[in-house]
Amino acid sequence: MSAYASLAAHFGRIAAMSNAVGILQWDSDTMMPKGAAASRAESLALLRVLQHEMAADARIGDWLEEAGGDATLGEWERANLREIRRVWTAQTALPADLVEASSKAISACEMAWRQAREDSDFPGLRPYLAEVLHLQREAGAAKGERLGLSPYDALLNDYEPGGRSATIDALFDDLAAFLPGFTQEALEAQARRPTPAPLEGPFPVEAQRGLGQRIMAALGYDFSRGRLDVSTHPFCGGADNDVRITTRYDEADFAKALMGVIHETGHALYEQGRPAAYMNQPVGQARGMVLHESQSLLMEMQACRSPEFLDFAAPLMREAFGASGPDWQADALWRRYTRIERGFIRVDADEVTYPAHVILRYRLEKALIADALPLAELPAAWNAGMKELLGTVPPNDRLGCLQDIHWPSGGWGYFPTYTLGAIAAAQLFDAACRAEPDALPGIARGDFAPLVGWLRTHVHGQGARFSTDELLTRATGRPLDAGMFKAHLARRYLG
Template sequence: MSYEILEKTFYRLAQLDHAGAMLGWDQAVMMPPGGNESRGRALAELQVMTTEILQDPALQDHMQRALADAASLPPWQQANLREMVNDIKSANAIPKELVEATVLATNECEHAWRSLRPANDWPTFEPMLTKVVDLTRETAQLRRAALADEKGLVSDYEALVDIYDPGTRLAVIDPVFDRLKAELPTLLQEITARQSRAPAPLQPQTSIDKHRQIALARELMSILGFDFDRGRLDETAHPFSGGVSDDSRVTSRYDESNVFEGIMAIVHETGHSRYESGLNPVWRYKPVGGSMGMGVHESQSLFFEMQIGRSRPFVDAIAPIIRRYFGSDPAFSPDNLYASYTRVAPGLIRVNADEVTYPLHVIARYEIERDLINGDVTVADIPELWNAAMSRYLGLDTRDNHQDGAMQDIHWPSGAIGYFPSYTLGAINAAQLYRAMLRDIPDVNGCIGNLTLTPIFEWLSERVWRHGRLYSYDELMTRATGETLNADHFLNHLQARYLGNETSG
């Protein structure tokens, strides 16, 4: 009975989430600028309502009673209860005044960021970001204090990472990141030395009209199984995948003078979307039916982008499709496309980074945000820290270039601190999943080359998508791949792709 009351309550929370997801999509994609204040208020109030529901003392009584009877529940309901308990305890760790203040501050900061970034205006941005960081530190401290025993949290920052990637601990991240910091710079040198012996990839000689790029994007999304009866593609400054499982809202941007990256952004976001759409509909509107943390989410988008999208067989297969939309410019030959899609070079912008340098962008942010939250550095220190990290890991100078430096990401202004590690954990998971898939589908590359992708999607669905949050992170990965997080597969993948002979097609 108490369990059923919890389920009913979480059904209501799912509907509030639906409203929040769609209002957030609209804010980024459709809303005129003058609508921002009232939208911020509406989103804040929905958030407060969610918090109030989760902080209702009666709900905690039901939770205790449901926990006492948990043994009588079937496994999926036990998992659902575990997720509901986690949400209730997490919400009760943070007072609603802090939730509301954070929503208002991040809304203000993120909105300002949209114009301050192109203006390279760090001084105006700094106090706004300081407010966001201060509020987020407070959240981190309270969350750690409330959940430390149960979850074994050892630092304030870890309490934030656990929001985005439940179950992921710094004790797992740190050795992996240390290994990447040790191995990637050398690997990067070898790869760039090898690539410097070949001519630089060609860019198309004429710009490509945005509408043709959109038409191609839609065809590629269909090839990747996106259902336009259950989703949309729109344009934003920063590509994302949002909406709800039955109504997926993918966004992208279109650079008329550089079309290559837009194509891979579409492949990436479609991966996120397929995961959400592929969740088990039997558990719709229940926490157990939701997606896992961002590490698993990124593993799906990066599986699509890195394991499928930038592979030689996929590039060969889509080259004629690209030519059908964009014409026969030599830049669209399979060889040149593949050279472009596997070009490795240190650059300032994370979202444009190749898969070899990307983890170094992440590690730089990880170290800065960890130290910010743990109180070891302040927002005012960021530009110098940023430049030091970019210089150390990638040999780049970012002094005074805030827009391509610490202001480039939406994460911090929107309060998503603790999120960055997920990208690299996802890249590692994706490589690990690909290795495991090869055992069941030896001819994965043949499937990709024919664009017969259904067996791949079915494998991902069976191993990952349909389980929602039934298993812990470690259990999901172990069931899918036979082992917990293992960076070997990612490093082997980079070796094979960039220093092996995959480039010969």
């Protein structure tokens, strides 16, 4: 067996393990009875240790060296070697005692966070968060040393390979200068229109589920390789050829679940559309979190808050809920689903105000990792940033710096990918609509094939073959660029 074949077989086994973990994690969040939590935690911990051991196997280094000189390999195989090396480096960069200490600190901090958030008690969280931060900084330093990156860039690199804070700074500074004035202008335009009263429910769960499934099918989701279920926190998970999404239903407001389903379907289309021949290889995985988030936001924000989508969806909504009248016409629904407001909570934010939440978190976490901001000053810095970027200050830390689980759970470096994803979504959607003139008109007919076909070719089917910027340049003519995002916002909210 050639060194390349040995690597491919080995990473195929790692994928088989990762698929097992993915389904068990999905089950924990959707199906598992409460009393099984402790047994399940042991199974997942065991499988994750084995997966780590497989991905850190010393033979990988020898195989990589030998395969590097294999002149028979094609372009995909060479890209696979590059991705294998990336995965292997990440798995071997951290000393085992740091991994263990970090895992314990995160468990303790997550538990403390649940209570601290409830009590709006930042001082109660601080010692736990300080420990997580300290260990994240160490992890960033250890990885950074291997990769020649700053600690923050090394952390970011785990979620967005190739992502660099220098690039993000430029993009976010530009947006931070643009957004406050734009938001004010958009709110003023909105104030000139009447505020719609809430649609009258209840909207039965079964009807919501049926509507969601119908729209998933229209978007091109393959139900023979996935499922739709219910969980407290919606997600897209599962395994290769088994991409499962979840939502949660509110009988008073069907739009939350529906827009959530569309968002997760965007993620799922990326996963289902990865290259079949490399499905279980590193090069066949999604490129990174920026492009992943771009696919969910392209569907949720670009495609499915368009007037064209509501031309298609309004009759389905009326049919699902037996509704009628002027509030249920496409244009009224479109106005309703493109309303904006200044809020405190990121996950409830609209597409205009969302970037401000992200820019704030990005700036703060970068400063914390660089030790340029004392942790004790986080609440004050948060509130000052909210004032600057959003023009509003939360009344307490529960609605402020305690709202997200990312920092307590060790997800430092993740936040910027949300807004980078929104930027990429606008750029890709624009390119798709230019390349496929039937993309938007198709949506109005419920035919997403022109749009999704383009995404399959230019994004999903490329796996991790190119860097994010290289993929974007091939697909749209330029690397990540906020121009289309700003143009999209102006068209939709000032038009």
